[in-house]
Amino acid sequence: MAEYRIDDLARAAGTSVRNIRVYQDRDLLAPPARRGRTAIYGDGHLARLRLIRNMLDRGYAFAQIKEMIDAWTAGHSLADVLGLEEATGAAWSHERPAVVPMADLVRMFGTQLTPANLRRALELGVLERRGAQFVAPSPGLLEAGHELVRLDVPLAEALALAAELQTETDRITGLLIGLVRRYVLDPKGPDWLPSGEELPHYADVISRLHPLVMSALSAAVDRSARRVIPEIIGDRLVAMAERAAAEQG
Incomplete structure (x- = not known):
C-alpha cells in the first residue's frame, strides 16, 4: 500500500x-x-479525496x-458491501508503488538519466x-x-511515448466508463442516489468497472500487438530470414 x-x-x-485539513476538520x-x-x-485517503x-x-x-458518507458507512451501505474506497477502484490495482533508489x-x-528526463x-x-x-x-x-532503453530507444522518446499512452488510455477508459454511466446511472436522473435497498446492486456495478477496464484494454492490446508487430517490422523479419537461408545455403 x-x-x-x-x-x-x-x-x-x-x-x-x-x-485536506479542511476536509479533516469537517470529518470528511x-x-x-x-x-x-x-x-x-x-x-484509502487518496480515494476518499478524489470522491x-x-x-x-x-x-x-x-x-x-x-x-452521504455517513450513510454509506452505516448499515447496509456501499462501504459494507465492498468498501467506500474500493468502489473507486483503489483496491483493484494489480501493482503496488515501489521505492526506487x-x-x-x-x-x-545510465547517462540518459539527465535532469531534464x-x-x-x-x-x-x-x-x-x-x-x-523516488x-x-x-x-x-x-x-x-x-x-x-535497453533496446537503444532514447529515454526522452520513451517518456514521450508514456505521455501519449496515458492520454490514449485515459480517453479509452473514459469511453468505457461513459457507456456505463450513460446507460446505467444517468437514466435515473442527475440528482438520483440509490436507496439503501438499491445500494448492493449499484455497489456491484461500480465494483466491476476497474476489472472491466483492465480486461478490455488487456485484450485489445494483445490483439493489437499480434497484428501490428508483424505489420511494422515484418519486412525486416523476412529480410533476416532470407539472409540466414542464403548463408546456410
Missing part, C-alpha cells in the same frame, strides 16, 4: 494541503496514521457530502518524489521504459 505525507497526498489528489477524511511526529496517509472532489465539482455542499535509476538508465518523468507521474526518495507508482511502466 502506498504511503503519502500530506504534501504528497495533495499533489496526487490534485488538491491543496489546506483543503479519516485522520492519518502517525509515525512519530509525521502524519502518514494511504490509498470528495468529484462531489464538490457536482455542486454538493460539505454538509451533504458528510451526510537513485542508484537503481542510474543503473537502469528526470524532471519529465516526475511531471508525467512515472516517478514521484517522496522526501529524498517512488514508481507503476513499477511495470518504469520497467517498460527500462526495456525500451
